[in-house]
Amino acid sequence: MASKLCNPCGVSDKDVEAVNICIECNENLCLECSNHHRSLKATKSHQLLDVSLEKPTSILIRDHCEIHPSQEYQYFCSEHAGLCCRECLAEAHWTCEKVMTIDAAAKNVKQSEAFLKCEEEIHHIHESYLEILQRKRENENEVKVKVTDIKEKVKTMKSDLIGKVTRLETATLSCIASTAHEIFEKLDIEKDSICAGAKEAQDYLSEIDFMKKHGTDKQIFLLCNTFSHYTQRSNEQIPNLSARMNYFSISFDEFPALLSSTESFGTISIEDSPAICSFDAYKDCQAPVTATAQYRIDSFQFRNKFDIKGNEINGIAVTDDKKVICYQHNYIEANKALLYSFDGKYLGNIKLKGDPQDIAILPASDLAIVTLQNKKKYALQKINTKTMKTEHLIQVTYPVYGIDAKNNDIIVGSGDEVKYIDDEGLVVRSVDGKGTSPTFVKFGSNEDIYYITDSSLYCMNKEEVIKLIYICDQFLRHSFTLDKYGIIYFFLENSKGLYQLDLKDEFPDMLTVIPAKVEISKPCFMCFDNSSSKLFLSDVTYGVAIYNCCSTIH
Incomplete structure (x- = not known):
């Protein structure tokens, strides 16, 4: 592949090999020009990348005004949700109160x-x-x-x-x-x-x-x-x-x-x-970019349902590469974790070496960890969801029930404590449940930990303070989950509907978000995918129902 030449040196008719590229200036730079670029006040904040780095085939960003092509976009008007240049500002937005520079509006936009x-x-x-x-x-x-x-x-x-x-x-x-x-x-x-x-x-x-x-x-x-x-x-x-x-x-x-x-x-x-090729326009991204947008799931649309082979389902999880994992108790054959595509195609199974309690997908990996119990002995089984093979079995000396993983943290509910562990089962630290009996545990949106007892929902924050959130005598301690916005969802005993609590409210109300429907007759377990764009509900009578999550700005 031919080497790329430095653009500034080319202006002086010098052929110098480039080592970096500035994606803001869209220029190739040699080592000397790169050093100048980093030292100049106007360009020292620009990010320089290795010139060999593969870029997209085209840059689709429009940084010049469509109305005034000679002017660059410099401002963002929140009232009109649009970009504007200096001339646009003077002509059409001079009375708008919510106008800010693009640099201010774009702050932290990558995480928005x-x-x-x-x-x-x-x-x-x-x-x-x-x-x-x-x-x-x-x-x-x-x-x-x-x-x-x-x-x-x-x-x-x-x-x-x-x-x-x-x-x-x-x-x-x-x-x-x-x-x-x-x-x-x-x-x-x-x-x-x-x-x-x-x-x-x-x-x-x-x-x-x-x-x-x-x-x-x-x-x-x-x-x-x-x-x-x-x-x-x-x-x-x-x-x-x-x-x-x-x-x-x-x-x-x-x-x-x-x-x-x-x-x-x-x-x-x-x-x-x-040909019947229906197209449903995406409903989650209809609003333009704003600097302070807060999203929340408002409704669920039934997508599809598929049946699961074998015994009743005892848990469900979703991988980043769009696989559904269901695990089962099987009293005749070995317990198994079954893998399916979102469309219900059976992909295979992995044998489990004990009675499965819960499963967690490790972030940014192809690994999952299943908590197991076998004759009052406890273990963690690592499985590779890509190769569909068991990594290895880890015997532990403490009880393990529920498990969850977020960022670099893995937690297990141990009955009396919540234990932070590494992926080899070693205890990093333990947090006393103070009599609240944490078993099935879930991370919230801000790394707080939530768990349900027979009648109470608790939150354990990062300072290890435990707070009672809600009381309901029909709670099921294993049948709840949280979306990425911090909303908790749960089933109730003897009820077929799905309920919601917004934990941001000081006095949250229990809302029915999915009423009892034919798609799922005996709901038991649930989970969201990583982006909270799909909800998965499992039925103890061997079915999985998938719903598209419709989010709006609040």
Whole structure:
């Protein structure tokens, strides 16, 4: 690969190899120019990256005003949720009270809900294109199967038509081939359009990933506002694209008087009908970027349900690579952890060496830890969700029930204590439950720890202070979870609905967020995915229901 040359040196007709790139100035810099760049007041805050670092194929940030192309965006108006340059400020926003510099508005934007939602929406658009493309591929395979079936019919008829079979078979197969070729040509045209859209979405995702790791807050802030044009266009294009799609098929009609003067075994025709490719616009990222946006899940939309093989489900978890793990008690065979895709495809199982109590996915890894009990002995079993193999079994001397992991911390409920452990089961520190009996424990949004007894919900904060949050005599100590916004969800004994408590309220009220429905008849366990965009409910009668979480700004 040819080396890249320093841009500032190139102005002086010097060919000096570049070692860094400034993504704000979009210039390659040699070592000497890099040192100058870091020392100048105007550019010392710029981030310099290694010149060999792979960048997205295009930079999609618009930093110049569309109305005044010669002016850079310098301000953000919260009242109009839009970027503006100096001339825009003077012409249209001089009376607005909530105008701030982009640097101020972009502070900490990389960790903001708005940026995360933008990324999720682009993922949603990309997945929508891939889903339509998959249906086209399925249509292609169905046509191939039908072609094969028709060919078999033709071969069967051939044995009854010895005299004319060679000529008729040749004519008919030629018609089939040309008709199938016509279908595939039409499918290829539609697939090219879909692939182009999917590639564009993938380019956006690549840039998002790059900017998350290496971009400045200002660039990311500009990028988020750039995306609104793209997502609006895509949300209009995909339904139109779906509406224009056709579903192709192929049929064969036999001629009754085949041995007469007919020239083929039958007619070959194309059955062309509109393809049903529904598109649901992403609902979580409709608002533009604001500096102080707070999100909350307001509703849940049923996505799909699938059945689980074997005995009743005793727990559920979701991996970062979109796998559902369910574990079961099995009184005949060994206990198992079963893996499924979000669409219910069975991926395999992992045998567990004891009676499973709870499971936690270790962040940013392919590992999960299951707490086990076996004849009053306790253990931790590490499993690799990617290779679907057991890592190793860790015997421990303390009771283990519930387990959860967040950032670099792993906690287990030990009955009388909450124990912080490492991934080899060694106790880092223990926190006395002070008679509240913490067993099944969960991290909250701010690393506080929550657990339920038979009738009470408790919170243990980082200072090890335990606070009673709520009392209900129908609590189930294992049937609760929290979303990333700090809202707690739980089932109640003898109830099929899902309930919610907003822990930010001083006096929280219990709200029913999913009433009793046919999707899940005996709810028991639940969890969110890592982004809290999907909720998973398990049914003790062997089913898992998945809901899309609809978030809005509060």
